[in-house]
Amino acid sequence: MRVLVTGAYGFIGAHIVAALVAAGHDVVCAVRGARIDTRFPGLAAVACDMARDLRSDDWLPRLAGIEAVVNCAGILRERGADTFAAVHEQAPLALFHACVQAGVRRVIQISALGHADDGAFIASKHRGDAALAALPLDWLVLRPSLVYSARGSYGGSSLLRAMAGLPGLLPLPGRGGQPLQPIAAEDVGAAVVAALARPQVAGDVLELVGPDVLGLRDYLRAWRRWLGFGRAYALAVPTPLVRLACALGEQLGRGPLGNTMARLLERGNVGAAGAIDRLHERLGLAPRSLQCALAEAPSQVQDRWHARLYFGLPLLRVSIAVLWLGSGVVGWLTPPAEVAVAAPGSSLSAGSLLALARATASIDLLLGALCLLHWRPRWVLGAMLAMLLGYTLGIGIAWPAHWLDPFGGLLKNLPLIAALALLLVTEERR
Structure with a gap:
């Protein structure tokens, strides 16, 4: 199947592209500037700009020969023309309308797990989901929880690894009890592959979560053990300081610290009861536990370098x-x-x-x-x-x-x- 993937070079998008390629699909990467990523030298790329391609006519030429679309585009904070409204709502809706016009029936939307009152990021993602659900398409919305990979990291996943790898110290926002239900990026890719293989699974919203609910403290300790670092003193960081650091990160406009990360570090991120059962029933997917995923990919020296050099x-x-x-x-x-x-x-x-x-x-x-x-x-x-x-x-x-x-x-x-x-x-x- 020839699949157009927006946001193909992002952390989640790249894992989805890799999974699609491994499953034998022909992938076209829709990315800014149509640049060829060295990680995917053999794949085609077409230019798109989610901040400016707000009309269906902008997308129609890119859908020639396309049989399915996977929208992975997203931003954690607004900067200039890259606004939540444009990137999460207006541009995707223009793409979805173009799919209707071009006869591309299968559309998979990578959204985000959470509630609309969690902040502008989640709210805009969910508004984009609702706009897609109103169209005559075979749509499927996937909402991943905290996404990680033992084979690489970026943004928030890099920050959490670095926190786990601090020499002799394990900083815990609050007391580290925030509940998480993390899922491996490779399993997110497997979910998209399974969704394309099951076109009858449509008109639904599925939460992509791992099988275990972990406290942030346990999540960080698991990564510390995987990195091969010894015991560390757990330091409870007061919530006001966490909020201040995230507010500064939001104002500076760089790095993963910001309003979206603040929500995760305060409230955690877990799926609804029965989310794992629905994944197995609808997609035949059984996501791995964090312990299993880490055991399958033992850490290497470059993982320890990255964790220690991050700060x-x-x-x-x-x-x-x-x-x-x-x-x-x-x-x-x-x-x-x-x-x-x-x-x-x-x-x-x-x-x-x-x-x-x-x-x-x-x-x-x-x-x-x-x-x-x-x-x-x-x-x-x-x-x-x-x-x-x-x-x-x-x-x-x-x-x-x-x-x-x-x-x-x-x-x-x-x-x-x-x-x-x-x-x-x-x-x-x-």
């Missing part, structure tokens, strides 16, 4: 930004006479040396600020690395005496070069 890398980036800002301030505050003394034997005039010092200080301030704001990080970190290499080689060749500086001025650049290189190669988050 360390942002701290490193902030410290680098502060260093660049400090360097810029010092460059502007250093008196002209001291600037000339710092470059003995230079062929440049005192005025030229001062202008050069002030110019590089200005660039340091700019790059430090952009790094702190996380603006185009690859470009900014690359510019920082280029400047640092230029400083080190230029000063080291022109004034080799600085290598012998008792405070190790140039020698300290070497670990900074390594730190910038580390930030560059780990900038990719997906």
Whole structure:
């Protein structure tokens, strides 16, 4: 079957695409810019923008030859044109109307488990579900609980892994008793494959949940054991502090901390009674327990690296930004006479040396600020690395005496070069 998948490169979407490919389906990835993801080099991709493709005419050309549609597109927070109304309601509805016009009967909507009063994310998802249910299509809505994978993580699943992997400490929002019913991402993919194989299962809403209800504390401890880390002191984090951290994350607009994560960390996320039985009855699906899923994929060293570096890398980036800002301030505050003394034997005039010092200080301030704001990080970190290499080689060749500086001025650049290189190669988050 030829299947169009929106949001195909997201954490859940990628697992669904992989499951569809393994089942022999021909998958077309509808993604922004029609870029080819290196994880799926052999799959076709078509351009779409869930923030702007709000008319059925935008979608009709993409449905040529398509037999089924799986909508995995979603955002955890609004940013610019990417609003909940557009991404979760208007664009999907335009796609669904296009399916009616094109004769594509089978539509599977990946929604979210929860209640409308849980927040704007859940409410908008459910409004999108209701709009789909009103159309003459063979629709099926799947609402997953907390989704995880032992073979990778992203966003909130990465945050929870990192919390489980903190050295000697296990932070627990509240007391960690929030109930969860987590489901493996691979089982979400299996549910979509099963749904396509059972076209008669239509006009229904199914909750995708695992077989066990776990407290957040037990969930984090399971991941800590899987990572191979020893016992840790459980630290209860007061709810007001959790809310504050999530509010700051929402305002900063980066990372998984935000209003959606706040709801999960306060209220948990479980399905209705009998949800597992309905999954087995309707799709023949028996999701694995967390213990079983972790046992099937033992952790590797890169899993432990990722868990421990999750909080360390942002701290490193902030410290680098502060260093660049400090360097810029010092460059502007250093008196002209001291600037000339710092470059003995230079062929440049005192005025030229001062202008050069002030110019590089200005660039340091700019790059430090952009790094702190996380603006185009690859470009900014690359510019920082280029400047640092230029400083080190230029000063080291022109004034080799600085290598012998008792405070190790140039020698300290070497670990900074390594730190910038580390930030560059780990900038990719997906």
